[in-house]
Amino acid sequence: MADLFAPDPDPETIAADAPLADRLRPQKLDEVVGQDHLTGPEGAIGRMVAAGRLSSMILWGPPGTGKTTIARLLAEAVGLRFAAISAVFSGVADLKKVFAEAREHVRTGQRTLLFVDEIHRFNRAQQDGFLPYVEDGTVTLVGATTENPSFELNSALLSRSQVLILNRLDAAALGLLLDRAEALNGHSLPLTPDARDALVATADGDGRFLLNQAETLFSIDLPEPLDPAALSALLHRRMAVYDKDREGHYNLISALHKAMRGSDPQASLYYLARMLTAGEEPLYVLRRIVRFASEDIGLADPQALIQCLAAKDAYDFLGSPEGELAIAQACLYCATAPKSNAAYKAQKAAWKSARDTGSLMPPKNILNAPTKLMKQIGYGKDYGYDHDNDEGFSGDNYWPEEMKPETYYAPVNRGFEARIAERLAHWDQLRSKKKEG
Structure with missing residues (x-):
């Protein structure tokens, strides 16, 4: 596996007092870690670079996995001018200016790779504004998003772009980041082996977050290495990636439903915990569990629905966090109950008959x-x-x-x-x- 950040950053281009994550940025695509399925010789990006020709693309992946870095290195690898904007801070006027500058450079024979961070933040009309400039080759678009493109981007824009999925960084990739950080600083992190593993776990796949944590540790003069408990007291965990109205929300509720349907109480409890510890509204989860009791258990165990409604009453009475135990109880009851969707199928069939027979x-x-x-x-x-x-x-x-x-x-x-x-x-x-x- 290649290293995510350059083993020998160029001091002429990166300030000595720059953040650690910037000082360890890769200088070449083959130095990117954790995304070999894209940047390797057989990956989509690797093949495009080898051919010297890029198509527009959407880089979809969690924070801190290298989307911005890959876009910048792509421009350098194929000799394109690099321009970047963020959908968070840019509007129509900024887009017009970027496109006008790109057209001026086309006249001189210089094409532009336009990197758009958080591209899903642009509304549908703004996204449509990219189409003529992508189609006529004024810009090669590289958009970055943490959200599912099929939900957030126009179908017209998606049809003109490849969607490339970046993986969250695994423990091996994150460990290599720490190795590079230690080599750059000339000494090891003040951590026991177990604490080092714990530090990697707290990053939750986010390389930037990990290096920011490491930078804090390098800046502190400690008399002896920290163990996991001392590390936890000193540094905060990265909050789990979870948006209540976006894909993470729907993925986890789907996983909870299917784990209960599959009669796996351990996995069911895990996904319930993932949602509630991330700040999901407990009554939303309870509503879904109540629905599950009717849809996937039904009369195979009529007590399931009663248990779920009792959990709702208990939560209304106790609130969080005490009432969340009742939600866990309902979840476990449903996961371990005999399953039947006969009532669910019967309802759908009867409703169809009623509509058909008038x-x-x-x-x-x-x-x-x-x-x-x-x-x-x-x-x-x-x-x-x-x-x-x-x-x-x-x-x-x-x-x-x-x-x-x-x-x-x-x-x-x-x-x-x-x-x-x-x-x-x-x-x-x-x-x-x-x-x-």
Whole structure:
């Protein structure tokens, strides 16, 4: 694996008092760590550089994984002028100026690589403004985003760009960053081996954050190396990447739902913890667990829905953090309950039938007849009162005359639904006997 940052930064181009992350920036693409699937000889970027021709691209990945660095090095590798803007600080006027400058350079034979950081922050109309300049080759666009491009970027812009996914940096890549930082500073970090591992873990895949933490440690005069507990007391953890209204939110709630569906209580509890410790609204998670109790458990365990609603009441009563234990209990109950989506499928099928059949009248035998006229036209005639039968079951027909009986609900042979299935089979036998008789 290559090193993420240059082993020997050029002192002429980087100030000695610059932040550590800047002093350790790669000087060549093959010095980038953790993204070999893109920058290596067989990667998309490696192949484009070898051919000397870039296409527009969107670099999608977590913070601190090298998006800005890769864009700058790409321009140098193929001889393009580098221009950069941030969608956070730029507007239409800034874009017009960038495009005008790029056109001037085209006239002199110099093409421009335009790097747009946080490109998803531009609205749809602003994103459309890039299209003519990308199409006519005025700029080669390299956009960077931490958000899923399929949700945040125009389809027209995506169709003209390759989406390249950067990985969060693993422990080996982050360890190499610390090696380079120590080599540059001429001494080791004041950490025990376990504390060094803990420092890597706190970075959560973000190389920039790790180097900022390392820079703090280098600046402190410590009498002896820190152990993990002392390190934790000195430095803060990086907050987990989690936006309540973006992809991280939907990914984790999907993972929680599927872990519960897969009857894995340990993984379910992990994803629940990921969301709640990141600041997710507890009642949002509870609403999804309540839905799960109906959709994926149903009558296989009717207590599941009751447990979830009890957890909601407990959380309303206790609040956070005490009430979150009730949410964990509901999550564990659902994950360990027998599963059935029979009620879910039955609802969807019945709703479709209701839409398709319109306003069919129920059969007259099950209609009330409060007036003489209604009795005369057959309302309630020959209705079989179920409680008058030994089995407590009449076997009457309850379907509209113009409609054949349908089967929406088919219980599975798990949990309480296995007993329901036995009852339904017994009633089917009684109906058959009534027809034969």
